[in-house]
Amino acid sequence: xxxxxxxxxxxxxxxxxxxxxxxxxxxxxxxxxxxxxxxxxxxxxxxxxxxxxxxxxxxxxxxxxxxxxxxxxxxxxxxxxxxxxxxxxxxxxxxxxxxxxxxxxxxxxxxxxxxxxxxxxxxx
Numbered sequence: 001x002x003x004x005x006x007x008x009x010x011x012x013x014x015x016x017x018x019x020x021x022x023x024x025x026x027x028x029x030x031x032x033x034x035x036x037x038x039x040x041x042x043x044x045x046x047x048x049x050x051x052x053x054x055x056x057x058x059x060x061x062x063x064x065x066x067x068x069x070x071x072x073x074x075x076x077x078x079x080x081x082x083x084x085x086x087x088x089x090x091x092x093x094x095x096x097x098x099x100x101x102x103x104x105x106x107x108x109x110x111x112x113x114x115x116x117x118x119x120x121x122x123x124x
Contacts, residue, residue, distance in 0.1 A: 002053040009101050013088045014049050017108075020084055021045030024077040037073055040115040047111070047120045051104050055123050062117030070114040081112040 006014075022045045028038030047054060059066075070078075089105030092098035111118055 005052045005100060005104075006050050008097070009051065009104065010049060012098065012101060013092065013105065014051070017048040017081075017084060017088065017105075018045040020081055021048055024081065028077075034076075036069060036116065037076075040073075040118075041077070043120060044108075044111060044115050048108065051108065053123055054120050056111045056118050057121055059117050059119045066117030069116040073115060074113050078113040078115075082109045085109045085112055 021041045025038040025041030025045060028034040028041060047056065085105045085108050089102040089109075091102075092105060093102035
């Protein structure tokens with residue numbers, strides 16, 4: 001079932017959301033001081049391509065620097081990526097088959113706003 005959901009996700013929204021994260025990551029990596037945000041953006045782009053069967057958890061030991069970095073990220077790119085997830089989620093929820101995909105989009109909003117201090121792990 002995860003494979004089917006991931007394939008439908010990839011076609012309907014995953015590819016375009018991942019492109020948004022990759023663009024944000026490239027911009028952050030070009031500006032040398034923002035490389036940590038770029039790397040986090042690439043991690044989330046990978047997750048945005050194939051989300052079912054994986055989840056986002058807090059990384060132990062991530063403290064105040066992650067919090068400060070996340071505030072900067074929200075201002076620079078996080079709000080736009082979160083809006084992309086919200087709009088895509090609402091559009092997917094219009095159809096019956098798209099409801100699980102829309103819910104997955106809504107679950108990605110917190111990580112799109114605060115990617116630092118998070119890691120992606122496989123679910124059993």
